[in-house]
Amino acid sequence: LEGPHEISGDINFEVDPCMIGYWIKGFCNVTSYEATTVTSYYYTHEFMPAQTDFDAMSAVPPMTIEAYRDAGSAFQYHSCCVNALSFEFAHGALIKSTVGVIGAGFAMAAKQTASYEPFSEFTWDQTSIDIAGAAVDEIQDMTITLTNNLEAVSTINGSKYPNRIQRSAKRTIEISGTILFISAAEANIFRAQTERRLVVTTQQNCNAIMFDIPSMRYNAFPVNAGGPGKIAVGFTASAKYNTGSGTAIQITTTVNSLASY
Numbered sequence: 001l002e003g004p005h006e007i008s009g010d011i012n013f014e015v016d017p018c019m020i021g022y023w024i025k026g027f028c029n030v031t032s033y034e035a036t037t038v039t040s041y042y043y044t045h046e047f048m049p050a051q052t053d054f055d056a057m058s059a060v061p062p063m064t065i066e067a068y069r070d071a072g073s074a075f076q077y078h079s080c081c082v083n084a085l086s087f088e089f090a091h092g093a094l095i096k097s098t099v100g101v102i103g104a105g106f107a108m109a110a111k112q113t114a115s116y117e118p119f120s121e122f123t124w125d126q127t128s129i130d131i132a133g134a135a136v137d138e139i140q141d142m143t144i145t146l147t148n149n150l151e152a153v154s155t156i157n158g159s160k161y162p163n164r165i166q167r168s169a170k171r172t173i174e175i176s177g178t179i180l181f182i183s184a185a186e187a188n189i190f191r192a193q194t195e196r197r198l199v200v201t202t203q204q205n206c207n208a209i210m211f212d213i214p215s216m217r218y219n220a221f222p223v224n225a226g227g228p229g230k231i232a233v234g235f236t237a238s239a240k241y242n243t244g245s246g247t248a249i250q251i252t253t254t255v256n257s258l259a260s261y
Contacts, residue, residue, distance in 0.1 A: 005160045007103030014094040014121035017207035017255045023099050024251050025261045026082035029060040042206050042256045048247040057164040068111040078105030081165045083150040090141040095122040102150050104162040122202045132196040142177035173239035173248050181231040190221035208254040214242035
């Protein structure tokens with residue numbers, strides 16, 4: 001007896017200016033996207049998560065992902081949806097991303113010929129962080145995690161694969177990181193539960209990616225002193241929907257070779 005088939009997993013990679021736009025598009029439920037600004041052959045793309053689902057069968061636009069394991073045919077995973085997307089910023093490291101994928105179909109196929117963009121990955125020293133309009137240089141690391149909260153739904157439809165991929169809960173956007181405890185200012189902001197704007201920008205010559213969260217609110221800000229030496233706080237926060245901006249987050253990419261995704 002063969003049970004139901006499930007397709008899910010994570011893809012880990014360093015972030016480059018071009019390819020990351022496809023994953024952002026998939027998460028945000030954008031079916032086709034043209035550049036909003038074209039200046040000197042550089043294209044600016046602005047992404048905000050859609051407030052409606054792609055259709056009744058798939059909450060976000062489905063895609064096909066091919067994995068070739070250097071033996072035989074390639075593995076093709078069909079009807080894949082971006083469930084989660086995270087970005088990691090840490091001192092001394094390349095900017096890293098993890099994509100969580102849920103799929104609903106599988107087949108073996110002849111492998112395709114891969115093509116690669118001629119870009120270098122973003123690095124930590126190209127990144128700046130602003131909170132409430134002021135530059136912040138006390139943060140040692142930060143992770144922004146976007147989650148669609150999708151699940152594969154199976155039905156009695158003559159197939160071992162899921163019938164559709166739908167939401168099981170609301171979309172969430174979480175921020176976590178480590179900040180040096182230089183003053184009590186951020187701790188007081190946590191106690192007051194004040195919402196402020198967070199902007200994280202990584203600039204590589206004319207290529208860039210910017211995360212604009214208009215309303216960030218701390219969830220936890222534990223100040224613990226374990227002994228002599230510096231005090232660092234591991235904080236968590238959430239992005240809240242901002243009625244003035246009409247979004248909880250806007251992600252902007254600037255790239256010199258791609259007019260549309």
